[in-house]
Amino acid sequence: KQEVTQIPAALSVPEGENLVLNCSFTDSAIYNLQWFRQDPGKGLTSLLLIQSSQREQTSGRLNASLDKSSGRSTLYIAASQPGDSATYLCATPDTGGFKTIFGAGTRLFVKA
């Protein structure tokens, strides 16, 4: 049974800092992994999707990497801005494929 863990649970950084959010999963036979952003009380916005055959994906200031052998993915945010303040969630389909397993998220606060 796939389990997803995100560390840290919360993070506060000054504006302009580069930062890394971590996501760990227990079953390395993943199909893909998706990173989402969630603003308070809102739905999920997809940031990046990494297929199992890929090592990383980039979109603007965001870069997500995937290391299946170690069961880890990281989301790198460059030159953080106050507008980046949100909760970031990672998720991957369960082994059976029909449901997506989420981590509890990392709550990020970027101070101006």
Add this chain to the structure above:
Amino acid sequence: ETGVTQSPTHLIKTRGQQVTLRCSSQSGHNTVSWYQQALGQGPQFIFQYYREEENGRGNFPPRFSGLQFPNYSSELNVNALELDDSALYLCASSLRRADGYTFGSGTRLTVV
């Protein structure tokens, strides 16, 4: 292309009542999944529909039921509401597992 839309955005119900939440999937997406997200936690999978058939279910009691219609829109029904059902309910749609999921903005349900 339109994204995933959910209605209503907010809802207050009394314990013991029944509620229906609605979701319109992104154009062309034939798979719809429903998730429950309690405050401070990651989304928990309720069930998934593919071409009008339920093809996966999480650890939720039978009073959580759903439907998918020929146009791939979907409903989530919850009977005999309990206080613990208070949460953000998220709908996600997809065409292929490899494409990841697109989420709606959610319905905030409060049971009093």
